[in-house]
Amino acid sequence: MNLWHNDLKTVLPLDGEWEFSLDGQQGMIQVPGTWEAQGYPRRVDGPAVYERRVNIPAAWQGQQVQLQFDAVSYHIEAEVNGMSVGSHRGMWAPFAFDVTAAAHPGEENLIRLTVYKPGDAFPVREALAGFLPDVCLPFGGLWQSTRLVAFQGVGISDLSLLADAATGTINIGAALHHAAGLTAVARIYAPDGREVTNWRGTVEGDALSAHLQVVPVQRWSPGQPALYTAEIVLYDATERPVARVERSFGFRTLARLGEQLLLNDRPVFLRGVLNWGWYPEILCPAPDAATIRDEFRRVRAAGYNMVKLCLYVPSPLYFEIADEEGILLWLELPLWLPQVTPQLRAQAPREYAAILAAVQQHPSIVIYSLGCELGAAVDADLLGELNAVLRSKTSGVLVCDNSGSGEAYGGLAFDYADFNDYHFYCDLHYFNPLLDHFRRDWRPARPWIFGEFCDADDYRDLDEIAAAYEGVLPWWLVEQNPIHALSAIGYSQQAKRMAALDLPFSGQDLQRISRQQSLMVRKTILEKVRAKAGMGGYVVTGLRDTPLATSSMFDDLGRAKYPAEIFRDFNADAVLILEQGRRRVWQHGGDRPAPTDRLTHVAGTTADFRVVLASAGEDMPAGVLQWQLVDAHGQCIQQGACAFPGGTAGSTPREIASFQVHLPALDTAQQWMLRAEVSGQLRNQWPLWVYPNLRWPEGLALYDPTGSLGYLDDLAQAAGRINTPAKPDRPDHHILLTSVFTPELYDYIKQGGRAILLQAGAGSFPARPCPFWREAVKLLYTHPVLAGFPHQGYVDLQFYHLASDYALDLYEIEAVLPDVTQVRPIIRRLDARQFTLLDYLAELHIGAGTLLASTLRFGGGMGDQVNGLQANPAGRHLLHAMLSALLPEAAS
Numbered sequence: 001m002n003l004w005h006n007d008l009k010t011v012l013p014l015d016g017e018w019e020f021s022l023d024g025q026q027g028m029i030q031v032p033g034t035w036e037a038q039g040y041p042r043r044v045d046g047p048a049v050y051e052r053r054v055n056i057p058a059a060w061q062g063q064q065v066q067l068q069f070d071a072v073s074y075h076i077e078a079e080v081n082g083m084s085v086g087s088h089r090g091m092w093a094p095f096a097f098d099v100t101a102a103a104h105p106g107e108e109n110l111i112r113l114t115v116y117k118p119g120d121a122f123p124v125r126e127a128l129a130g131f132l133p134d135v136c137l138p139f140g141g142l143w144q145s146t147r148l149v150a151f152q153g154v155g156i157s158d159l160s161l162l163a164d165a166a167t168g169t170i171n172i173g174a175a176l177h178h179a180a181g182l183t184a185v186a187r188i189y190a191p192d193g194r195e196v197t198n199w200r201g202t203v204e205g206d207a208l209s210a211h212l213q214v215v216p217v218q219r220w221s222p223g224q225p226a227l228y229t230a231e232i233v234l235y236d237a238t239e240r241p242v243a244r245v246e247r248s249f250g251f252r253t254l255a256r257l258g259e260q261l262l263l264n265d266r267p268v269f270l271r272g273v274l275n276w277g278w279y280p281e282i283l284c285p286a287p288d289a290a291t292i293r294d295e296f297r298r299v300r301a302a303g304y305n306m307v308k309l310c311l312y313v314p315s316p317l318y319f320e321i322a323d324e325e326g327i328l329l330w331l332e333l334p335l336w337l338p339q340v341t342p343q344l345r346a347q348a349p350r351e352y353a354a355i356l357a358a359v360q361q362h363p364s365i366v367i368y369s370l371g372c373e374l375g376a377a378v379d380a381d382l383l384g385e386l387n388a389v390l391r392s393k394t395s396g397v398l399v400c401d402n403s404g405s406g407e408a409y410g411g412l413a414f415d416y417a418d419f420n421d422y423h424f425y426c427d428l429h430y431f432n433p434l435l436d437h438f439r440r441d442w443r444p445a446r447p448w449i450f451g452e453f454c455d456a457d458d459y460r461d462l463d464e465i466a467a468a469y470e471g472v473l474p475w476w477l478v479e480q481n482p483i484h485a486l487s488a489i490g491y492s493q494q495a496k497r498m499a500a501l502d503l504p505f506s507g508q509d510l511q512r513i514s515r516q517q518s519l520m521v522r523k524t525i526l527e528k529v530r531a532k533a534g535m536g537g538y539v540v541t542g543l544r545d546t547p548l549a550t551s552s553m554f555d556d557l558g559r560a561k562y563p564a565e566i567f568r569d570f571n572a573d574a575v576l577i578l579e580q581g582r583r584r585v586w587q588h589g590g591d592r593p594a595p596t597d598r599l600t601h602v603a604g605t606t607a608d609f610r611v612v613l614a615s616a617g618e619d620m621p622a623g624v625l626q627w628q629l630v631d632a633h634g635q636c637i638q639q640g641a642c643a644f645p646g647g648t649a650g651s652t653p654r655e656i657a658s659f660q661v662h663l664p665a666l667d668t669a670q671q672w673m674l675r676a677e678v679s680g681q682l683r684n685q686w687p688l689w690v691y692p693n694l695r696w697p698e699g700l701a702l703y704d705p706t707g708s709l710g711y712l713d714d715l716a717q718a719a720g721r722i723n724t725p726a727k728p729d730r731p732d733h734h735i736l737l738t739s740v741f742t743p744e745l746y747d748y749i750k751q752g753g754r755a756i757l758l759q760a761g762a763g764s765f766p767a768r769p770c771p772f773w774r775e776a777v778k779l780l781y782t783h784p785v786l787a788g789f790p791h792q793g794y795v796d797l798q799f800y801h802l803a804s805d806y807a808l809d810l811y812e813i814e815a816v817l818p819d820v821t822q823v824r825p826i827i828r829r830l831d832a833r834q835f836t837l838l839d840y841l842a843e844l845h846i847g848a849g850t851l852l853a854s855t856l857r858f859g860g861g862m863g864d865q866v867n868g869l870q871a872n873p874a875g876r877h878l879l880h881a882m883l884s885a886l887l888p889e890a891a892s
Contacts, residue, residue: 001086003068003096004155004177007244010063012054012148014111019051031146034073034139037283042137042475043482045119046075050142051112058106063150065103068096070144070316072115073284074129075122079112089122089347091129091143092313092334093354099148115141124483126344128351130311130334131372134483135276136283136476136547143284144315153178154234154243156208161230161361162395165251165264168217172199172210172230174245179203182234182242186210189229191218196228208232219264220250220363222305225326227363248323250363253396256418258445259534260650261616263366267649269530269616270367270537271571272306272330273299273553274452277314278546280476280556286315296325299543301564302553303571308452308539311336311372313355322364329364330539332403332451335371335386338378345382349389356393366397369451373404373423375411387416403451408438419536421451427773428521429803429863431528447536454525455541455551456518457775457832458561461507462495465556476547477556484548490834491547497835505779514777514832516794518551519562521773523570524797530570530614531577533652550832569684573617574647576676576684579610579655585867595866599797600689600873603666607688611657611676613647620647623679625657629688630673637672638662644678666692669877671790671798689790689798691877697887699734708739708760711859713870715879725753735886740764741853750819750847754886756879757853759808765853766812768838770829772803779828783843784885785852786826789878795827798874801860807838808855821845827856843885852882 020029023044029035031050036042056065067078073091077084080102088095103109117140118127129138160173172186186199186208199210210232218226227248234243255262262268277285287295299307306328309318313331322329333352338344352370359365370386371378383401390399399416404423406412424434466473473495480492490497505513522540529535544554555561569575578598585594601607611625623646628639642657661674669691677683700719702709709716715737725736725748736755738745741764749755759765770776778795780786791798807829813820824843831838841854858875860866869876 001066001096001098002157002175003094004066004149004151004157005159005245006151006155007246008152008241010057010060010150012056012150014052014054014146014148018142020048022046022048029141031142032070032144032286033141034143034283035141036137036139037281042479045121045138045140046114046116048115048117048140049112050115051110053108053110054148056103056105056107056109056148057150060103060105060150063100063152064098064155065100066096066149066151067099067111067146068094068149069142069146070094072142072144073117073138073140074127075116077114081109089127090351090354091118091127093351093358095354103148113142117141123339125337125339126341128334128338128344128348130277131336132277132285132312134336134481134548135278136481139284143286152242154182156232156234156243156245158357159232159245159247160357160393161247161249163249163251163363165217165219165253165396168214168251170212170214170228170230170249172208172212172232174208174232176203176206176208176234179234179243180205182236183239184208184210185233185235186212187231187233188212188214189231190214191226191228203234214251217251220252220323220326221264222326222328225324225363226250227323247361248320249361250323252363252366254366254398255396256398256447256536259447259536261447261449261536267616269535269573269614270306270328270449271304272308272328272537272539273304274308274310274539274542275544276310276542276546277312278544280474285309285312285318287318289317289321292318292321293325295543296321296327298560298564299553300327301568302560302562303564303568304540306330306366306537306539307543308332310452310542313359316358319359319362319364323362327364328366329362330367330369330451331359331365332369332372333386335374335378338371338374340377340379340382348382349385352386352389353393356390360393367400367449368394368397369400369403369421371402372451373409374402374406375409378402378406378411380412383412383416400451419446420448422448422453423451424453425455425774427771427803427805427863428524428800429865431525432864435532445534448534449536450529450538452539452541454522454538455549455774456521457514457777458518458545458550458552458555459507459510459514459777459830459832460494460545460550460556461511463507464511468557481547489548494835501830501835501837503779503830504781510777510830513779513794515561516792517778517796519566520796526570527575527577530575531579531612531653573649574613574615574620574682576678576682577612577614577653578674578676578684578686579612581608581610592867594871595860595864596871597801597866597873599687599800600691601663602873603663603690603692605663607661607663609659609661609674610655612653613656613682614653615647616649619649620678620681622646623681625676625678627657627659627674627676629661630675632671637664663690666690668692669788669790671792687796687798689874691873694876694880696880697883699887700883701734701736703736703738703745705742706739709737709758711861711868712737713859713868715869725755735883746817746846749849749851752848754850755852756882756886757851758858759806759853759855760857761806763806763855766809766816767806767855768809769805770807770831770838772799772805772829775831775833777830777832778840779825779830781825781828783824783826785841785843785878785881787881789881799856801865801872802856802858802875802878803862803865804840804855804857805862806855807840808842808853810839810842810844811837813844817844817846819847821847841882850886852886854882
């Protein structure tokens with residue numbers, strides 16, 4: 001039965017204590033709430049039985065009585081005084097049962113509810129349970145409020161408010177019950193409480209349809225969240241009000257004009273953060289008002305203007321506060337890895353319609369998506385039906401049928417979307433190639449909004465978390481989620497695996513290093529997006545650390561990982577981006593791109609920079625752009641100023657300044673900082689690494705039977721080529737550089753030879769494929785190779801063009817090289833999800849000799865990396881340091 005509304009109703013709240021039983025465990029339980037958060041079995045899906053005895057007032061005799069629920073997970077069967085009053089499936093929308101015939105006014109009444117959450121009886125992938133089962137678990141119970149309501153005959157349901165900001169019209173629709181012949185009045189109140197328009201009519205039939213116009217319109221926006229109120233009152237023949245409902249709403253529109261996004265006809269750039277609905281203390285997305293307001297305050301402080309609700313529907317309070325606070329919302333409806341059965345085909349349109357009826361009036365919701373990363377299981381008929389339901393019940397919003405796009409996940413080759421939506425989870429050097437690959441200029445222009453992306457895993461310090469939980473880790477960090485039992489998610493094994501690794505880094509060290517790295521990754525990706533035309537926005541993964549991932553803005557204890565003022569520098573309406581010119585090279589009879597490293601340079605040369613402005617929101621007045629190059633101690637090395645012509649809000653970034661920096665001659669490599677600021681309004685900064693102009697030592701030999709070391713450029717030309725490693729008559733006479741590890745090289749090293757193995761891919765040394773930037777913490781060890789290589793204790797963008805997609809598995813090295821006497825790590829990879837170790841660079845002592853082995857790409861060559869060693873100053877310097885460590889007297 002439809003849930004009736006009438007503010008003149010009589011309500012008997014049922015929140016509070018209920019008797020509860022599940023899987024042989026009995027006790028009391030609080031409603032609203034989940035049973036898992038209250039100590040009842042987490043992995044049992046039902047039946048859970050709720051019982052409560054209530055005294056229904058005698059005055060309710062003769063009235064229509066409803067048992068109303070704001071949301072229950074997932075299937076409920078209800079009895080009142082032993083009589084079945086109905087059942088319902090669906091965990092996100094309100095519903096009601098008519099209990100008039102079963103209720104006994106003036107007496108004690110027994111309410112008995114049997115509840116199942118998604119699980120064995122109601123499969124998770126069929127139940128529209130969204131993503132929370134993957135995050136931690138499917139939650140169960142009466143997780144939102146419930147009540148008994150008595151109506152004096154008249155009720156209103158299915159209220160719809162569709163506001164058109166362009167015309168100021170508001171279309172009000174509602175289903176009416178027992179209202180024929182009554183007088184209906186609809187009134188609109190302005191944000192200041194004044195009545196601005198009204199409509200009056202006689203009810204005919206069982207529906208209300210009213211059309212009103214407001215002139216002038218105050219538009220709802222993040223800066224001015226102006227909320228109107230719509231009131232519907234039904235009067236009897238004596239002009240006595242017998243039914244009344246009111247709802248707040250706003251006039252606003254999010255639209256597209258070509259590639260441009262417009263909020264209330266003004267350019268806007270959406271900067272969202274992905275919220276998975278993870279609230280560990282309650283295990284359902286129904287936080288209290290203080291939590292919601294604090295969440296909004298902190299994401300706004302970091303420069304965000306939007307939150308994406310990923311595959312769940314929060315409690316009504318969340319939407320109400322978003323309306324009040326001026327936070328934009330993207331509501332992603334809960335279709336995720338679905339098992340498309342006849343039950344789901346019937347359930348999804350029905351549940352989506354109920355969800356939309358409950359939330360569509362909220363002006364904060366500016367984007368809807370029907371589901372996420374939907375593959376071939378979801379056909380055009382189902383998506384088309386859901387798309388029709390959504391568009392018929394909303395206005396002034398943008399819609400995406402499949403966040404991430406069907407073609408990217410093996411789904412539909414076309415879409416029902418208003419914008420391009422991709423989820424590019426990739427290493428830094430593949431982001432621009434992915435953009436180029438998915439851009440098709442023959443299609444109609446529309447904005448790009450990345451529905452989720454830009455993840456960067458951190459390390460969670462278990463000791464710190466345990467201390468916050470009275471010395472014991474919370475269950476969700478030690479209990480394996482059955483959904484991921486065979487996956488690459490190993491957080492439940494973290495303590496055991498880290499103890500076995502016995503690293504020379506504390507948990508706090510690893511947390512600090514990983515957060516420095518993740519901040520750099522996020523900054524790099526977000527600046528790449530803002531440097532492109534046609535970008536409408538993005539959603540960063542994610543809001544808070546969960547049992548599934550640590551790639552979030554807030555940690556497990558709810559604390560911000562990054563200083564908000566630093567994050568805002570590249571996550572705001574207007575941002576400055578550092579760019580450079582483009583080059584090409586004639587190679588093998590034709591032109592090829594010649595990428596250059598924007599941030600690493602050779603001392604004594606001139607670096608050319610461009611500053612690009614990406615601006616949305618308010619226009620910026622003309623002023624002055626000032627730049628400054630400072631050393632590691634904050635001392636100014638060079639500075640300059642350029643006239644700033646002013647900025648007009650729009651989707652197209654534009655160059656606002658160009659300048660050259662003359663880099664002085666240096667004997668040692670140094671890390672500096674380039675800062676830019678516009679009239680005290682905008683600022684950003686980027687690290688620069690400057691390396692001395694090095695000469696290769698003599699006595700180098702190139703052993704390259706596969707011909708894969710051509711990228712060494714002048715080093716390959718300077719080294720003498722050999723066909724077979726000879727027995728070294730003088731171990732310090734020369735160093736072999738090789739791409740393969742052969743038995744001959746093995747013998748050479750055992751007898752005292754020194755060599756550098758530059759292995760690409762799986763190769764002859766045991767190696768594993770793995771992303772360089774994603775899901776990993778890079779560890780820099782104390783070693784002569786890194787002594788003169790500038791770094792701040794973590795891997796920064798000086799490794800952009802060194803990044804590899806393979807790392808050495810030196811735990812298996814003894815099976816390959818039984819004569820290894822010592823393995824000394826230099827640059828390692830700690831998997832932030834599996835807690836395993838691999839190596840990018842290590843020193844191995846084999847017999848009497850020494851080998852430096854690495855999978856780093858000293859010549860770049862992947863994605864938009866540089867091509868060749870000469871174009872890679874950081875790679876040249878690191879390789880020179882490796883040579884010097886093997887043959888110190890050969891260093892120039």
